[in-house]
Amino acid sequence: MDTHVLIVGGGPTGLMLANQLGRRGIRAMIVDKGPGPAQQTRAMGVQARTLEIYSKLGIADRALELGRRGNGANLWAEGRRKARIPLGEIGKSFSPFPYVLLLGQDDNERILGEHLRQWGMAVQWNTELVLLEQTSDRVTATLKAKDGTTRKLEAAYLAGCDGGHSTVRELCGIGFPGAPYEHVFFVADTEATGPMVPDELNVYLWRKGFHLFFPMRGSDRWRVIGILPKRLRHRDDLTFDEVVPAVRREAGAELNFKQCSWFSTYRIHHRSAERFRNRRCFLLGDAAHVHSPAGGQGMNTGLQDAYNLAWKLALVVSGKADAALLDTYEAERIPVAQRLLETTDRAFALLVSDSWFAGLFRTQIVARIAAFAMTLERVRRLAFRSISQIGIRYRKSPLSRTLAGLPEGAPAAGDRFPWLLLRLRTNGPIEDIFQKMDDLRYNLIVIGQPAPPKIAPGLGDLLGTHAVPEDADNTRELARVRISGPAFYLLRPDGHVGLAGTRLQPHDIARYLAESHIRIGGM
Ligand SMILES: Cc1cc2nc3c(=O)[nH]c(=O)nc-3n(C[C@H](O)[C@H](O)[C@H](O)COP(=O)(O)OP(=O)(O)OC[C@H]3O[C@@H](n4cnc5c(N)ncnc54)[C@H](O)[C@@H]3O)c2cc1C
Numbered sequence: 153m154d155t156h157v158l159i160v161g162g163g164p165t166g167l168m169l170a171n172q173l174g175r176r177g178i179r180a181m182i183v184d185k186g187p188g189p190a191q192q193t194r195a196m197g198v199q200a201r202t203l204e205i206y207s208k209l210g211i212a213d214r215a216l217e218l219g220r221r222g223n224g225a226n227l228w229a230e231g232r233r234k235a236r237i238p239l240g241e242i243g244k245s246f247s248p249f250p251y252v253l254l255l256g257q258d259d260n261e262r263i264l265g266e267h268l269r270q271w272g273m274a275v276q277w278n279t280e281l282v283l284l285e286q287t288s289d290r291v292t293a294t295l296k297a298k299d300g301t302t303r304k305l306e307a308a309y310l311a312g313c314d315g316g317h318s319t320v321r322e323l324c325g326i327g328f329p330g331a332p333y334e335h336v337f338f339v340a341d342t343e344a345t346g347p348m349v350p351d352e353l354n355v356y357l358w359r360k361g362f363h364l365f366f367p368m369r370g371s372d373r374w375r376v377i378g379i380l381p382k383r384l385r386h387r388d389d390l391t392f393d394e395v396v397p398a399v400r401r402e403a404g405a406e407l408n409f410k411q412c413s414w415f416s417t418y419r420i421h422h423r424s425a426e427r428f429r430n431r432r433c434f435l436l437g438d439a440a441h442v443h444s445p446a447g448g449q450g451m452n453t454g455l456q457d458a459y460n461l462a463w464k465l466a467l468v469v470s471g472k473a474d475a476a477l478l479d480t481y482e483a484e485r486i487p488v489a490q491r492l493l494e495t496t497d498r499a500f501a502l503l504v505s506d507s508w509f510a511g512l513f514r515t516q517i518v519a520r521i522a523a524f525a526m527t528l529e530r531v532r533r534l535a536f537r538s539i540s541q542i543g544i545r546y547r548k549s550p551l552s553r554t555l556a557g558l559p560e561g562a563p564a565a566g567d568r569f570p571w572l573l574l575r576l577r578t579n580g581p582i583e584d585i586f587q588k589m590d591d592l593r594y595n596l597i598v599i600g601q602p603a604p605p606k607i608a609p610g611l612g613d614l615l616g617t618h619a620v621p622e623d624a625d626n627t628r629e630l631a632r633v634r635i636s637g638p639a640f641y642l643l644r645p646d647g648h649v650g651l652a653g654t655r656l657q658p659h660d661i662a663r664y665l666a667e668s669h670i671r672i673g674g675m
Contacts, residue, residue, distance in 0.1 A: 155181045156469045158293055158307035160320055162275035163190070164257060165437030165454035166313030167264035171209055172462030174271025176592060178469050181305070182273065183295060185280035189265060192414065193256030193341060196366045196375050197222070197448030200540035201568070203249035204647075205459050208591045211263050212249070218263070219255030220367050225353040227522055231404050233349070235523035242536040245632070247571055248586060252353070252539070254366055256375075257451055284310060284323050284433065291432045308469060310433045311461070313454070316421070318439035324430035330423025330493075333444065335361075335379045340392050341414040344374050346407035358402040365403075372410070377445065380417065390417060420444055422497055424489045428482035434461060441489035443496045452541055453492060457485050463591075463645040467670065472614065477669040484546045495538070542568055546648060551668050555653030555660065561634040565649045569597070569641060570633045578621045590616050591645050594665075598656055599630065600638035608662045610673045615661075 157173055159166045162184035173180040198206075198215060206212040223240035226233055243250030268274055282302065283294035291310040296302045312320025321328060344365075348354040354365040363378035381398050384390055392415040400407050424441045428434060437454025461481045467473035525531040537543030546552055547566035554565040563570055572585045589595045596607065596617045603619040620626055630636065642651040642661060651664040665672055 153290060153308060154305045155179050155307045157181075157309045157311060157465060158183070158291065158305060159311045159313055160184075160281045160293075161313035161315060161437070161439070162186070162261075162265070162277070163313060163315060163437065163454075164195075164260055164264065164451050165439075165458050166311070167261060167268065167275070168205075168455045169311055169313060169436065169458035169462055170273055170275075171264060171267055171271070172458060173466060174268065174273050175209070176462065176466035176470075178466050180273065181276065181307070182268075183276045183279035183281065186277060187298075188277050189261055189275075190258055192416070193258050193368075193375065194339075195257040195260075195445070195448065195451035196254055196368075197452070198253040198255050198260065199448070199452045200243060200247040200249040200251070200536075201542045201544070202452045202455050203253060204247065204542075204571075204586060205455065207248070207586070209267065211267050214263050215253060215255055215260070218259050218369065219253040220351055220369060222252040222254045222351065222353050222367065224349070225355060226349045227355050227357060228347075228403070229357045231402075233347075234520065236349075236352075237522065237535060239536060239539070242532045243540060246533075246536060247540060247542055248584065250536075250540075252448065254353075254368065256368070260451070281314070281319050281323075284320070286431050286433065308432065309465060311465075312433060312435045312439045313437050313458070314439050316423075316438045316442045318435065320433055321425055321435055321439050324433050324435075326430060326435065327426040328423045329426065330421055330442075332419050332421045336385045336417050336419050337445070338376075338378055338380055338390075338392075338395055338415065338417045340376045340395070340412050340416075341368065342374050342376055342392075342409050343370075343372050343411040343413075344376075344407065344409045345372055347404055348374065356403050363399055363403060391415065422493055424486070424493055428457075428486055428489075429478070434478075434481060436461060440485070441493065443493050448539075449492055449496065449541070453489070456488075456541065456544070459646055460485055472671055474669040474671065480549055480551050484549045484551075487548070488544055544568065551644065551650055552648075553651045553664055553667075555651070557654040558639065558652055559634055559636055562639070563633060563635070563641065563649055563652065565652045567649050568647055569643050569649050572629055572633065574620055574626050574629055575623045576618060576620065578623070582625065585618075586647075588618060589643065589647065591647060593645060594650070595643040596661065597641045597643065599635060599640065601640075601656060604656065604658050607658045608665060608672055611665070611670075614670070 156178050157180040159170050159182040166182055170180055170182045203212050206215055225237040227235040240251045278298040280296045282296045285292045290306050293305050294302050312318050314320055348365050351367050356363040361379040366375040368375050392412040422443045425435050428440050436457040464477045468475050545567045552565035573582050576583050594615045598619045603617050638654050640656040641649050644650045
């Protein structure tokens, strides 16, 4: 076998998977048919959940240094600012990163690509997957170099991170049902001045569509995204200058474009692969799902596909778990993709519908509803949880088990365990629980009861235990997320709750891990 995992595609999804496997000591190779890293910014928004994952990987500081924090989103209609969604304020008790980081996809790819060196890996550019064959114990991939020569490579598993036109998906015979939207998008990186609120997302809703202004690095630099007016949709030779009048008409005459460094138009699709796995091959990122960029979720969802699959692949490849663990990848991620498609579809339909009523609704009602809704605590929380992706959960997963007795509203199995600031030693300092959790292993959090000395012997260093001592500050902080009385939470390496209960019995942990395909004796 040449490698444990062959990753096809060096975009954000493939790079994340390669990093996650590398830091878990798994041999992986990453190839891409392109000549080098992408030069286009494409995705702009890095969501809080992605930053939490970046933090575990050790690249959050670099991303924060290069990006701009978008603390809020402003909704404009008919030349007036109608509402502001204060993301930073809403999210500050939910995540150490309560904002959308505005950082181009090219920068994200550069940071992830540079980090690969830590594990002795680098993307092999100009290397295209053209064929694959699978047997019961391996995948044989045929790779084509730029000069047309081919070579065969054997891997235990293959990860298709090769984008919307995925060769892996095609070679595996997996359908990609869905359809293109009739609208054509444009994207422009500009230098502009105008009424936009600096450093925040500005959304201009108008009768026939919308424009989004994302602040970029540098002064007066804005990424503008919108849909083309109908009369320009079929033009191949379009320039940004021809789009400017339509943008100014809606965003106001004060808007002044000084320069445009990149302009592109594109048609988007909404599609989801029928399966995310065919025997030893997996689909992740755009290869598995594509949807409208409304909401800035695309790149982030691919990164989280990779985070979900990486720890499972690592345990299986290193002999610490049975291959059945890999079945849970698509069981968990297909529902996430489907929900995403539905919500972005709905949001997109509202944003782009050409009908007179939709236009009126968009400009007169949406902003007012948003302004009112943002005064309601529940809606504010829901908005942050959805946009930031911290609300993604796997409650119906075969890996999720909630035992009886937990209070209503407490975190349950499948949820991302909430971000808490706790005292983890009596009279010790208050600590960030996310910093304490090691995402290379399972973490057991024991609350309101002593932690048993021996839990699941034979598990070796695959389990870390954190006992939360009785303390007034701890009680207050736990009550905020509705945890009261004795409780325990067994977190999977990706920070989602696997098993949750009240009184901890070591055999519950052992049974859960065995049922989750972890080989307890074999480590
Ligand atoms: C113009 C534009 C604007 C966008 N704006 C946003 C946005 O604002 N927010 C957002 O979240 N998303 C946005 N997206 C979507 C976002 O860019 C994608 O979700 C993201 O790139 C998906 O990453 P990926 O790694 O899964 O796939 P990709 O980035 O497509 O990477 C796939 C890689 O696989 C390689 N490859 C393909 N076939 C093969 C093969 N046979 N062998 C070897 N290599 C292969 C390709 O060269 C490519 O490098 C935008 C997309 C476009 C096009």
